[in-house]
Amino acid sequence: MLERVAAEGSRKNKEALDRLLKESDRVFIVAHNRPDMDAIGSAIGMSLICKKKKRESYIVLDDDFDNGEEVASRAIKATKGEFKYIRAKDLDNLLTKNSLMIALDVNQEPRMATKDYLDKFKRIYVIDHHKTDATTIKSNYAYIEEGLSSASEEITRLIGLYGVKLDKMHANYLLAGIMLDSCTLNFDSDAMFSAVSKLINKGAKTSEAKAMFRDSIEHLNFIREISGNAEMISQRYAITYDIKDPNRIFKTEDLAKIANDMLLNIDAHAVFAIGYIKDDTLFISARSNGLIDVSIVMQLFGGSGRTTAAAAQIKGYTIDDVCSKLNHILSPYMNIGQEPQMTLELTKESAK
Numbered sequence: 001m002l003e004r005v006a007a008e009g010s011r012k013n014k015e016a017l018d019r020l021l022k023e024s025d026r027v028f029i030v031a032h033n034r035p036d037m038d039a040i041g042s043a044i045g046m047s048l049i050c051k052k053k054k055r056e057s058y059i060v061l062d063d064d065f066d067n068g069e070e071v072a073s074r075a076i077k078a079t080k081g082e083f084k085y086i087r088a089k090d091l092d093n094l095l096t097k098n099s100l101m102i103a104l105d106v107n108q109e110p111r112m113a114t115k116d117y118l119d120k121f122k123r124i125y126v127i128d129h130h131k132t133d134a135t136t137i138k139s140n141y142a143y144i145e146e147g148l149s150s151a152s153e154e155i156t157r158l159i160g161l162y163g164v165k166l167d168k169m170h171a172n173y174l175l176a177g178i179m180l181d182s183c184t185l186n187f188d189s190d191a192m193f194s195a196v197s198k199l200i201n202k203g204a205k206t207s208e209a210k211a212m213f214r215d216s217i218e219h220l221n222f223i224r225e226i227s228g229n230a231e232m233i234s235q236r237y238a239i240t241y242d243i244k245d246p247n248r249i250f251k252t253e254d255l256a257k258i259a260n261d262m263l264l265n266i267d268a269h270a271v272f273a274i275g276y277i278k279d280d281t282l283f284i285s286a287r288s289n290g291l292i293d294v295s296i297v298m299q300l301f302g303g304s305g306r307t308t309a310a311a312a313q314i315k316g317y318t319i320d321d322v323c324s325k326l327n328h329i330l331s332p333y334m335n336i337g338q339e340p341q342m343t344l345e346l347t348k349e350s351a352k
């Protein structure tokens with residue numbers, strides 16, 4: 001996104017936030033369930049804005065938050081004394097008549113810890129970069145823009161507009177959020193780099209943000225092994241799962257890492273990493289180079305995401321079922337010798 005366009009968006013976002021904050025006494029910030037570093041980085045940034053505007057704010061976590069990204073769990077533990085992290089059930093005691101809910105890095109109701117309390121909020125404000133669908137929350141104000149690298153990028157601009165003092169650690173969390181969702185700054189956006197530059201100016205370091213995600217060599221080898229077992233289909237897309245132990249239970253963040261590794265190292269338009277995350281629940285992590293809209297493919301499995309990164313959680317299927325369904329969905333668009341269509345026009349029909 002061009003910086004000029006982003007700046008105009010941020011100005012409007014600030015205006016709307018100012019208005020909603022003025023009408024509200026408490027703020028409840030919610031990111032997506034099983035948060036990642038973009039979710040937590042942007043939630044921390046928004047808490048700092050609320051502090052500056054003298055509004056009491058809480059970050060609402062889902063009961064499964066510890067099964068999100070490890071680096072996000074570590075950030076939550078490290079900042080427990082500084083920000084008020086609560087669970088959805090705490091809303092029973094804390095909600096006021098004039099509470100404001102702020103959803104960051106999420107727009108779909110089922111992915112929010114506050115989903116059972118939505119009718120209790122008179123005001124809802126959303127900033128996100130995922131696609132919308134039928135489950136998108138109704139809000140008073142929403143800025144949902146796929147041109148954003150991350151929610152953290154937008155919050156970084158808002159922090160600038162509000163004149164919030166950022167310390168080095170907070171700047172590093174926001175930078176880590178941007179780096180996660182931009183595939184380590186692999187996102188050609190003038191506006192993103194200028195947000196990154198602001199964070200570096202506050203003491204953030206790309207090396208330190210990168211180090212938050214660092215893995216042990218054993219774990220890295222494991223990721224590489226599953227990624228390296230990928231099967232290439234029609235010379236266009238690649239699918240992988242744990243061939244040796246198909247019933248293995250994965251962390252969703254590991255399936256994301258496997259998919260990222262595949263996209264980086266395999267000459268494919270789209271990649272899919274499949275594995276169980278519970279005994280009866282499969283997870284697909286999908287990535288693409290932009291020529292195939294994987295969010296549409298994941299929607300056919302009940303999932304969601306962005307053009308280049310999406311995921312789905314599925315019950316009642318085997319890995320074989322998922323593979324053949326993927327092949328069925330994608331094969332018409334994969335004729336060798338032709339470029340795949342920029343955007344797949346898929347309907348529920350094509351998933352059958």
Ligand SMILES: [Mn+2]
Pocket residue numbers: 038039105129150151181
């Ligand atoms: Mn994000």
